[in-house]
Amino acid sequence: MTESEPAEGPREVRLKDLRPGEGPVEFVARIVTCDRREVNRKSDGSRRALLSGLLSDGTATVRFTWWDPPREGVERGLVIRAVGPEVGEYRGRTEVTFSWKSRVGLASAVELPPVDPAEVPELKVQDLKPPAEGFRVYARVARIAERTVSVGEERRVVYDGLVADETGVIALSAWTDFHLRVGETLEITGGYLRAFRGITQLVLDERATVRRVDRPDLPDPAALLNAPPVSMARLEESGGGPTASVEGLVVGLLPPSGLVYRCPECRRSLQGGNCRVHGQVEGVADLRARIVLDDGTGAVTINAGRNETERLWGVTLEEVLARLPERPDPAVWEGELLETLLGRRLRVRGAASRDDFGVTIQPESIDTTDIDLEATAERLANRIGGGRA
């Protein structure tokens, strides 16, 4: 018998220090993403359950594979403590596997190690894409507003806003009051990213650290919010962002536009008097316009609400309802709305998101614009150049 080793338990580590082949470890981490699937066992063809996804503790993000996981209850956001996982490596990135040899249990968010800003890499705003985690970012507050939301039974205050650096703007959602003020320059650590309605948000909870720093080099918030329009082709490539600005001509409307009926519970548009969630309901009349705006390089959908629609159309919901008995067909109203809007030059600013059908903007502002024909003609004549003017 050899000399007995001291009965050492697994060493507790941060994910950034995790290396293959360095003895038993344990760590606390949050599940950032997870997918459940089943694989066929080669030996007897039976099915075996498997969870895989990403874990993060604020210092690094690693892939995990969990064989025979609990039947339910494991989901995104959960904090776990893992004792004795297998630590491996794939293409230079550390991975962990939980099998019968490891113990995985629930942990509390307060058990997650505090993160020292100096320990994590700095990212620029343009690189903040889910599921990146374990970063620090320097940004200026361009906008901040408080909002009350219901989380289950509870009412909570959320601080929504925009922060930016020289590479871009990102939406911010703080679940703790960091007393943020417009114009401040911050060092943010311990935040995480999520996509909300197609728009990436930087989420700060009680674990996040916000430090005021002196960074006069960060761009002026007003300049960020009033950036000139970008081409729609570019927006289709990049997928948008919280403060997109575009200019183009109205080339069409998407249904439903014009007079719509909404569910009194959830405000979804009704189809044949039915709400997707609440079934048959007494609809509430509303006006909206799903405007297709095109700048010759691409097209985006602008979801205009009642106020914007009334302003652009010059017709109010009351007027439509008053004339409804003589013109009951909503398609007629939609046709009239299109007739008013087709070819109008609009400048739109708002949060842009992209899905399989293209880019949609939830407008913050819609302005009709005109071009100066004389000046434009002169500029075009100069551009043609060569020969007689």
Place this chain on the structure above:
Amino acid sequence: MTFREPAWRVVARELESSLEEERGTGERAAAYVLSPFGARMNRVLLAGSLSPPEPIGRDASQPFWRSRLSDPTGAVAVTAGSFQPRAMTQLRSSNTARSAIVVGKVHLYKGRDGTSYLSVRAEALRTVGEGEERAVLADAVGQTLDRLDLIERLSQSPPVPAETLASEGVPAPWIAAARESIRRYPAADRAQFRQELRAAVRRVSGVALPGDTSEPPPTVQIRREPPPPTRPAPSAAERAEESLLLEFLDQVAEASLDAYADRRELLARVGSRGLGPDRAEEVLTRLEDEGVVEEPIVGKLRRA
């Protein structure tokens, strides 16, 4: 991921000069018309003077109308049928020439004798004031110059690298389209076309069209080198029949769920427009022989 096709801002002359097309592969693939001046168009936005509409076809239950949209550089046919009810109503709403803007899909019909016939099927159309017409024309000229400049920079040796262009904000689809234009139209006279844009600029600055009261020609045909005829060239009447058949084939296919045109439906439709079943079969057979139309499933037709 199929995004909506952008409405290319072009002047009529560019459409008149477009002889090349590109058919996508796969189901419901979009078709494009390539111009010599850097546009790869499925949809366009045009501004100009719209002539009074004329009905084409005889059956009142299948109305189809055509106007001509002229700008200072040229003219193009604009059509609308019962599949575009709103655009058709707008097209028919006036019997005098008027300023209008048109959003529509570009269709290029190529005859066997080397003729091409381009038309724009209107999706949306609106009568506008002169100011608005001039503003849309200004966009068309501006973007046309952008595309011509792009072609020039890609034709330099060495060409300006794509990364440089992208960093300046040139849309990637424009770069691809410009390269394709250079490839497909090696002999295009782009300098000449650039000068032709002057007429459009004069219009933007408010100069009225000089004596533009004459009726535009009913069709514009552009000839390119005719291929050696292997069989007698079709008569104008035969061409019209082919055109009608293909027009309806596209419409029926567009409206169908599987993107094929049902043979019986197609025959019924052209029948109602005076092309009897025997004659229609003959024309179809000819089109199939020539590889213009194919029938991959019995009774289901599509463009080859």
